[in-house]
Amino acid sequence: MNLSIQPLIDLAHTDLELQTFIHSKSQLEKEIDTASSVVNHHKKNIEEKNSELKALVNESEEIKKNIQIQEQLITHLNEQVPKIRNEKEFAASKSQLEEARKNLGVLEENLLEIDINKEDLDKEMEKINVKLNESNTEFKQETSGLLKEQKKAEKQIAILAPRRTSLLQKIPKNIQRFYERCQNSGITTPICAIVDKSCSGCHMVLLPQLINELMSNPNSHKNCPHCKRILYFPVSEEETVS
Ligand SMILES: [Zn+2]
CATH class of the missing domain: 1.10.287 (Helix Hairpins)
Incomplete structure (x- = not known):
């Protein structure tokens, strides 16, 4: 599946990994x-x-x-x-x-x-x-x-940080700005997946309507009504649900 949302998902994954290593460091x-x-x-x-x-x-x-x-x-x-x-x-x-x-x-x-x-x-x-x-x-x-x-964590950060920068440049400008605003205000993962019918950023349960909309159109994204993070529906989640 070639989704135009893929760069967003890649960025979210890279960021999550990067944040994990920064935290462990x-x-x-x-x-x-x-x-x-x-x-x-x-x-x-x-x-x-x-x-x-x-x-x-x-x-x-x-x-x-x-x-x-x-x-x-x-x-x-x-x-x-x-x-x-x-x-x-x-x-x-x-x-x-x-x-x-x-x-x-x-x-x-x-x-x-x-x-x-x-x-x-x-x-x-x-x-x-x-x-x-x-x-x-x-x-x-x-x-x-x-x-x-x-040392290991530093090595991973050195790999992931530039990867994150280049992925950030591939996403639309308005999302880039939103993304930078979030990170400046302390939200380290501004884009996140729906996991267990909840926002994986703030862990609040989401309305079924919002989940259904994203599920039926996996190329789209919406803001979490609670924390404003950008939500996407992960492909693997869709497979386990159906
Ligand atoms: Zn949220």
Whole structure:
């Protein structure tokens, strides 16, 4: 059957295929983004923990220095003991020693606390590192497939987009303008077939009269009363109905 409506049908088919690939390409992009967001989350977490660890190391170095100062003071005070000449000097030395020992005790406790925190942080970082490695492996596995699919979709789009342009040039000017207006306003399939007695664009059920008119004259087309898309009656549908 050589229908003059054939260019419209070809355009509708090409557009449907093209839109499918465009949609799948954008879905793949989203999936790749999501996959990398998990890896990035763990990387950021590791960075934060690293700077926490650095702060603890600095604090610990500072405390170690102060411990050394107190220890040196205690040694010095002990060395002075034999030289004490009276009760007054003895009492002063005793109170200085007590003070230094007390300070040393507090510093050692602080150091211990920091060491415990450091150990906890190390364990946490180990866990995060495991997660990071897992998510990295997962990301590579996942995206290798996704990237292949994305390439395929891009290839199909590169074939279909120019085909669509050349098919568009074969249809009457008034339909071309309608078509472009539709696509500019977001209707990606301005021409569509009647499927299951409904418009395959908006899925609204069509009046039998409209279907009969198009069925009896398969070379004609009409606008969908609901979404204004151009409707045609597909030949295969006619065969299954009759
Ligand atoms: Zn419709």
